[in-house]
Amino acid sequence: MEGRIVIKSIRSLNSLAKELQRIYLEAYREDYLYAYRDPARVKRYLKWLIKHADGGFFVAFDGKRPVGFIVVQPDCRFQGEQIPEIHELVVDPAYQGRGIGKLLMETALNHLKEKGFTKVALWVGEKNEDARRFYERLGFKVTSRQGAWLRMEKDLYPSSAKISSRVSKTEKASTTSESSISSSGV
Ligand SMILES: CC(C)(COP(=O)(O)OP(=O)(O)OC[C@H]1O[C@@H](n2cnc3c(N)ncnc32)[C@H](O)[C@@H]1OP(=O)(O)O)[C@@H](O)C(=O)NCCC(=O)NCCS
Numbered sequence: 001m002e003g004r005i006v007i008k009s010i011r012s013l014n015s016l017a018k019e020l021q022r023i024y025l026e027a028y029r030e031d032y033l034y035a036y037r038d039p040a041r042v043k044r045y046l047k048w049l050i051k052h053a054d055g056g057f058f059v060a061f062d063g064k065r066p067v068g069f070i071v072v073q074p075d076c077r078f079q080g081e082q083i084p085e086i087h088e089l090v091v092d093p094a095y096q097g098r099g100i101g102k103l104l105m106e107t108a109l110n111h112l113k114e115k116g117f118t119k120v121a122l123w124v125g126e127k128n129e130d131a132r133r134f135y136e137r138l139g140f141k142v143t144s145r146q147g148a149w150l151r152m153e154k155d156l157y158p159s160s161a162k163i164s165s166r167v168s169k170t171e172k173a174s175t176t177s178e179s180s181i182s183s184s185g186v
Pocket residue numbers: 027028089090091092095096097098099100101102103123124125128130131133134137
């Protein structure tokens with residue numbers, strides 16, 4: 001790791017659009033099944049993501065260089081229940097395996113906890129075994145399927161941590177700002 005990785009919440013793509021597009025295309029360069037391949041389509045997808053994220057678009061920076069991002073949409077519904085969904089998580093291949101994906105995920109989950117959510121979900125391609133293993137390690141479990149897509153969900157307050165996490169959330173609520181989070185531990 002070159003320097004300290006800093007995670008920032010973004011509300012518009014502005015000058016980052018090209019770099020985020022590059023990261024996406026490189027991260028999925030071997031994915032011929034589920035990812036968009038056309039750069040123009042990826043650009044439209046990024047615009048769609050920023051429009052629906054409502055503060056849940058987080059970018060990891062190494063200095064000024066963006067090296068990964070995660071996007072969560074809070075107002076998703078599934079079977080009558082509002083459950084936020086992680087729509088995207090990618091890390092620049094040159095930076096993978098250094099804890100950045102996990103750090104982005106922790107940031108997104110903390111963001112949701114501070115908004116009062118107790119559960120999060122995502123959809124993963126059934127053949128994307130690497131990503132499935134990654135999510136399983138982070139506590140996600142397959143809960144249903146739609147065609148070639150598996151739905152995975154995670155309880156934000158697993159039973160053993162339920163009471164203590166809720167207490168600490170209340171204690172933190174008035175002091176924590178989610179706009180910029182940093183870690184030197186990756
Ligand atoms: C999935 C992805 C975001 C992981 O990011 P990363 O920064 O490399 O992951 P991290 O270094 O934070 O790894 C976190 C943990 O997951 C594990 N992990 C990472 N990739 C894994 C894999 N392919 N299989 C199993 N475990 C994996 C790590 O060993 C680590 O475990 P630990 O905490 O016990 O040490 C990244 O590989 C990527 O961008 N992949 C291509 C895009 C993609 O498939 N996104 C998901 C789409 S649904």
